[in-house]
Amino acid sequence: xxxxxxxxxxxxxxxxxxxxxxxxxxxxxxxxxxxxxxxxxxxxxxxxxxxxxxxxxxxxxxxxxxxxxxxxxxxxxxxxxxxxxxxxxxxxxxxxxxxxxxxxxxxxxxxxxxxxxxxxxxxxxxxxxxxxxxxxxxxxxxxxxxxxxxxxxxxxxxxxxxxxxxxxxxxxxxxxxxxxxxxxxxxxxxxxxxxxxxxxxxxxxxxxxxxxxxxxxxxxxxxxxxxxxxxxxxxxxxxxxxxxxxxxxxxxxxxxxxxxxxxxxxxxxxxxxxxxxxxxxxxxxxxxxxxxxxxxxxxxxxxxxxxxxxxxxxxxxxxxxxxxxxxxxxxxxxxxxxxxxxxxxxxxxxxxxxxxxxxxxxxxxxxxxxxxxxxxxxxxxxxxxxxxxxxxxxxxxxxxxxxxxxxxxxxxxxxxxxxxxxxxxxxxxxxxxxxxxxxxxxxxxxxxxxxxxxxxxxxxxxxxxxxxxxxxxxxxxxxxxxxxxxxxxxxxxxxxxxxxxxxxxxxxxxxxxxxxxxxxxxxxxxxxxxxxxxxxxxxxxxxxxxxxxxxxxxxxxxxxxxxxxxxxxxxxxxxxxxxxxxxxxxxxxxxxxxxxxxxxxxxxx
Numbered sequence: 001x002x003x004x005x006x007x008x009x010x011x012x013x014x015x016x017x018x019x020x021x022x023x024x025x026x027x028x029x030x031x032x033x034x035x036x037x038x039x040x041x042x043x044x045x046x047x048x049x050x051x052x053x054x055x056x057x058x059x060x061x062x063x064x065x066x067x068x069x070x071x072x073x074x075x076x077x078x079x080x081x082x083x084x085x086x087x088x089x090x091x092x093x094x095x096x097x098x099x100x101x102x103x104x105x106x107x108x109x110x111x112x113x114x115x116x117x118x119x120x121x122x123x124x125x126x127x128x129x130x131x132x133x134x135x136x137x138x139x140x141x142x143x144x145x146x147x148x149x150x151x152x153x154x155x156x157x158x159x160x161x162x163x164x165x166x167x168x169x170x171x172x173x174x175x176x177x178x179x180x181x182x183x184x185x186x187x188x189x190x191x192x193x194x195x196x197x198x199x200x201x202x203x204x205x206x207x208x209x210x211x212x213x214x215x216x217x218x219x220x221x222x223x224x225x226x227x228x229x230x231x232x233x234x235x236x237x238x239x240x241x242x243x244x245x246x247x248x249x250x251x252x253x254x255x256x257x258x259x260x261x262x263x264x265x266x267x268x269x270x271x272x273x274x275x276x277x278x279x280x281x282x283x284x285x286x287x288x289x290x291x292x293x294x295x296x297x298x299x300x301x302x303x304x305x306x307x308x309x310x311x312x313x314x315x316x317x318x319x320x321x322x323x324x325x326x327x328x329x330x331x332x333x334x335x336x337x338x339x340x341x342x343x344x345x346x347x348x349x350x351x352x353x354x355x356x357x358x359x360x361x362x363x364x365x366x367x368x369x370x371x372x373x374x375x376x377x378x379x380x381x382x383x384x385x386x387x388x389x390x391x392x393x394x395x396x397x398x399x400x401x402x403x404x405x406x407x408x409x410x411x412x413x414x415x416x417x418x419x420x421x422x423x424x425x426x427x428x429x430x431x432x433x434x435x436x437x438x439x440x441x442x443x444x445x446x447x448x449x450x451x452x453x454x455x456x457x458x459x460x461x462x463x464x465x466x467x468x469x470x471x472x473x474x475x476x477x478x479x480x481x482x483x484x485x486x487x488x489x490x491x492x493x494x495x496x497x498x499x500x501x502x503x504x505x506x507x508x509x510x511x512x513x514x515x516x517x518x519x520x521x522x523x524x525x526x527x528x529x530x531x532x533x534x535x536x537x538x539x540x541x542x543x544x545x546x547x548x549x550x551x552x553x554x555x556x557x558x559x560x561x562x563x564x565x566x567x568x569x570x571x572x573x574x575x576x577x578x579x580x581x582x583x584x585x586x587x588x589x590x591x592x593x594x595x596x597x598x599x600x601x602x603x604x605x
Contacts, residue, residue: 001556001568002600004586008039008049008301009594010321012058013061013283013407016146016250018190018234020104021299023065023288024085029288030305031071031085032298033059034323034563036573037593040085042244043288043297046305046319047358049490051595052089053573054081054603060102060118065111065130066153072114074102080116082130095133097126109153113137113174117161119145130520137176141169148191152215154198160218162189162203170218171566180218184211193245196289204233204247209511212259222269224262228255235285235298246296248282253297257308263476268308268315320360321351324421326590327386329535329578330377332396339394339582343433343590344372350384352399353596355579355582360596363394365401378417385412391425391434416455417436418474422461426453431462431477443477454493454502458515461502463490469504471519483519486512491532503545505533511557525562528555535579537587546587548600554589558600568599 011032013019020045022031023043030041031519038059041049055075062073064085066069070092071085083091098120105116113136117125120199124146125139144164152158157173168189168315170181187206194201194401198215202224208231210224230535231250238245244265249252251404256266271280283587284299294310307316324347332340332352342355346370351360375384382394389404389412410427417423425432430450448464459480462474468483472478488506495502501522502514515522531550538545546556555567571590579589587599 001554001566002602003047003568004598004600005047005358006049006051007050007353007596007598008321009034010319010323010377011284011299012298013301013303015281015301016111017280017283019284019299020061020063021284021286021387024065024157024295025066025068025290025506027288027291027295031064031066031073033062033073034594035325035592037061038062039073039595040071043295043333044475045510050089051593052083053570053593054091054094056078056082057295061104062273063328065105065107066109066197066261067111068165069230070111070367074105075110076101077103078118078120079342079507080105081151082114089205093131093133094448095128097128098300104148106149106159108152108157108174113151115149115151115159115161115176116138116290118147118163124163125149127173135176136297137157138178139169139171139176141181142167142177147189149191150194150201152194152198152201153196156168156216157200158215158218160194161203162191162192162205164188166205168192168203179484182213182218182220184220185209190232190234194234195236195238195245195259196240197241197242197444200254202236202238202245202259203381204236206232207250208233210247210257210317212262217511222262224257224259225255225264228264234281234283236321237285237287237296239287240289245581246285246514248285248286248298249379250281250283251295252277252280252282252340254282254285254296254308260438261589266310267482268298268313270298270306277447308470315537317384320351320362322351322594324349324594325574325577326594327577328372328375328588329580329588330375330382331588331597332377341580341582342375342377342394342396343578343593344375344384344386345366345595346371348372348388350375350394352396353562356561361399363401366405366456367393367401369389369393373412374414376415376417378421379419380421383415383417383423383424387411391437393437403437406434406439413450414453415462416453418455420457422474424453424474424531426450426462431460431472432447433477441477452493454495456499458496458499461493463493463504463602465489481519483514486510492534494536494537494545496538496545497540497543500542501538503528503536503547505536505537505547505549507532509533509549509551511536513559523559523562525550526555526557526565528565528567529553531575534575537580539581539584541584546579548579548589548591550575550577553601554579554587556587566601572598
């Protein structure tokens, strides 16, 4: 199996905190953190991206080196990793900096030194060489966590840090050492940045104020735009000519400033006019160097990347995606010519993906408020169930939820659908059927709890936590057959499109395939997973199946040659949660890294 595409998730964000995003020197790629990974994403073609998964804890920041060959990234454990961003992503160095979260880091102009800062226990930052991790300075003078750092790219080297203690510290280097402390801000400082020519440095913070300083001496020069921003300023970035800079704020605005005149020259406000929208808080911004189109990219609390152009009133485009662990996926079974994927995540967000372009959009309307546990597609629409104990339907082509939510009276474990529009939901205590949002029938389970479900027009298969497998009639929900337990709890079920085979994935990693004509085990050799199987999907011909598991692996199996398989280890960090066929030679997978990945399946027999 070969990697065909990675559709990156949105950056991870936290309310009331800045989220650093970085662009490479050529202005071609963005770098940002999501969960335990770092994603490098093409600016002009956002469906093209690469993933670095070397960190073992949640990542917080990633910055390109001025040379463009390396990225330095930090995580919540206080570790900074330096890695190659041009080749295969090989790690150049791993350095433990502080005993807590890394909030920001900066490179010097030679791509040789890195200052990393954050919320440590003994110190709040340190300066190291990028190639060996040797100390080349001391970050001191603060009494609380440092939120931002910037290094002057010219000699003599200078650096500035901004902290929760409301002070800025100016350093001379190298080696970097304390020069002076500056107190201009009244509240937390969220951003500092030297201009590309090194003549000026700017600071912004929670007090809604912007201050300009001399880049060589650190002397305060002016306050910029007093009273213009109405909320905390989280993001800051300079234009390549050092004459302008851009800020982003919790007041839902992005402003371009003339540094010399100290005035705002353009403002964009996100969200509906006159309405406060917390998801539209702007928590990060970058003005990519090396471009001639004046592009500015702003990040909101929802994780959306908004493309703005200087001089244009409306956004050029907005990039959507998941921020959290993707927990469910289905391929749209409509009669459209364009295939689509529908994915749901642990925060209740559901996205619709156009397969040819790799672009994602939110499903509009009142959706789930919690973990999406299962999604299924049918010709009449797409159905999802979530831990808000509801069943919802949606139209993938219109990208909207349809009808009202139906209560499931219990935590849903799975959903299945028949061709005549009957929707079957299993909860922790029952199996229920719905039609047009109205409950039709319900069967309670007293001594056992259902774990998963699948169905077609002729049967419903329900697995229970005692290892049993029940075959029910779709219309009456009467038990037609009880299949002998497999010896392990069945975690996922999938019927082949022709109805001949039922694949049962178990919590011990084994997959058993039943012949539905006699309910004997037809295939028992699909046993390469080493942890719970989370998802199985059949191709249209019923000749091959793809499976994903908590062991991070994806395998494609053959019915004719059960001993043959092709696979992809480490497909998703923190496990695979969903797999689906896109076409006869392409499978899609989703998992704990919040990314959607496409794989080219070769050598199918």
